[in-house]
Amino acid sequence: MAGHSAPGFHPHLPGFKHQFLAKALGATMWFFIFYRAREDGPKLLGLRHPWEGHGHGHGHHEEGEEHH
Template sequence: MGGVAQQRFMGGGGSGMHESAIHKNMGEMFGFVCWFWVFYRCKEDGAVVLGLRHPWEHAHEEHEDEHHDFESEEVDSLPANKNH
């Protein structure tokens, strides 16, 4: 058996070419964006995914001024039809 070591290229083709710096940097950038998105969505929706909160329950510390008081408005009355 000869003294030549076997070298395997797992899915790389075996041409011995190395990745360029731009491909390496772009891969790292897209990897960062992917993990940033995953952690951001976990922050926003993690409690719903884990079953700790229902999706229709909202955090009330933020949008308090945007909620309407529908009890004080006339909900049962329909708008007047002006075409008749």
């Protein structure tokens, strides 16, 4: 039997579009993971309390400032 391959599952290789999409989605996933680790990492590791905020200055008022 010339040209007959071995029995079993023989998947075809993915095309260029699928390879590009897989790399783009994988990169997006890792960028998101690293972004969240930068934002929430200290809280998850116990280095900062969750109620301390993100350091943007919200909720801090100077003396003499009127509250409406």
